[in-house]
Amino acid sequence: MKKTYLTLMLGIATLIYSCKKDNEAAPDVNLFIKGESMTSKVNSKIAFAAGTNNGKGFNHQWKLDGKVISTTYNFDFTPTTAGTYVIGYTASNNVGSFSHQYTVTVPIPVVAITPSSTKFITTVFEYLPAPGQFINEGLGSLAGAQKIIGDVNQTSMVTLGGFGGYVVFGFDHSVVNKAGADLAIYGNPIGGASPWAEPGIVMVSQDANGNGKPDDAWYELAGSEYNNPLTIKNYEITYTNPKGYANVSWTDNQGGSGTYDINNFHKHNYYPEFASNQEKLTLKGTLLPSTWGKNGGIFINSPFAWGYTDSWSTGDDYATKRYNSFDLDWAVDQNGKKIALNTVDFVKVYTGQREKGNTLLGEISTEVKGAADLGM
Structure with a gap:
């Protein structure tokens, strides 16, 4: 009798559970x-959310590029930099689950040309030269660097x-x-x-985070010597401040x-006295x-074929143009991979050779007299 009773109760429980399960459904x-x-914009919020169609609740999970970032019904996504993002959503309960995926494309912000735009430099964001004979003088000072802004006739100059130094x-x-x-x-x-x-090496950057500052990835415009076996990539040099004329x-x-x-023509400290670190300076x-070298009794420093500034390049036809020209299609990342850039917002120039020269002529030091957008 007891066995019959247990069998009956088990059957009733199974029936109740089966009915309950039949009434449940995967998240609607x-x-x-x-x-x-x-497609969205940098720093523009997108409000993602999920609700229920039948009034029955379920669990939520949001992922950004594969990482869980929310377990509530909503997720506000504000991209802080350009790129392609994958937003994944999953709803689940005891019966089943539902998934959906969004692909959000955030283009590089572009500042358009207006009728009042100029093709010449409008902002010098940073100036940090390496040690040199002209450093801490007029063309080797923070004030001197600002003078290349808007200089249509290239009458001013800054030394690096x-x-x-850059x-x-x-x-x-x-x-x-x-x-x-x-x-x-x-x-x-x-x-x-x-x-x-x-010769100075030129790098470019895009304002990928839209903040108007040159704090995004940099790309080198690879010139004629980029693949020269004597060229050293990822080079670092550290200068020590002598704290005086030495x-x-x-x-x-x-x-x-x-x-x-030092030489007898510039009797002062050659280390930049406006650098934030007054002990050591590391540049890369x-x-x-x-x-x-020498040509007869005259000291010379020969140019490269193309792709560097402050270089009388025959391949660049400096003699005719009176400037060095650069193609954004030359851009490569830190691993040498070519990078397709539709636009750039910032330019960096730094001295590319480590040559002390002599006490008559001084060190090899790239000078910049200005720049222009050749597309205007």
Whole structure:
């Protein structure tokens, strides 16, 4: 009798459970944003949310590029930089689940050209030279760097000191990548039988986060020496402040060391006294081979074929144009991979050679007299 009773109760429980399960269903989801693909803007909020069509609740899970970021019914997504993002949503209960995926494309912000735009530099964002004979003088000062802004006739000039010293500037619009050369950068090289070049490497960046500051990824415009076996990638040099009129010593990440030497024409500290670190200064980049030498009794520093500023390049036809030109199609990332850039917003120029020269002429130090957008 007892066994019969237990069997009966088990049957009743099974029947009740089966009926209850038959009445349940997988989540019936109402997504507030339909579709699968959308385009948005940097710093513009997208309000994702999911509701129920039948009044029955369920669990929520939102993922951003595969990482769980919310378990509530909604998720507000505000992209802080350009890119492609995958937003995944999953609803679940004891019976089943429902999933949906969004692809959000956020283009690089572009500052359009207006009737009042100029093709010349409008902002110098940063100036940090390496040690050199002109540093802490007029053309090697923070005030001197600002003078290349809007200089239509290139009457002003800023010096970048030894290897790695740099200046960062921009325009009042995004520079568009068009067919052929896109940028002109002015220097003061000398051509002829006794050339004097002080080659500077050019890098470019896009305002991917839309904040108007050059704090996004940088890309080198690879010139003629980029694949030269003597060129050293990912080079680092550290200068030590002598705290006075004395040679500036350096060490590098290749095990090398040396000095940038003072001369009798510039009797002051060659280390930038406006650098934030007044003990040591570490600068990084691509180190170009030295072209220092003599032509007869005259000291020279020969130019490269193309792709560097302050260089009397024959391949760039500096003699005719009076500037070095640069194509945004030359852009490569830190691994040497070509990068397709439709526009750029910031330009960085730094001294590409580590050459102390001599006490008569001083070190090889890239000079910048201005720049222009060749697309205007």
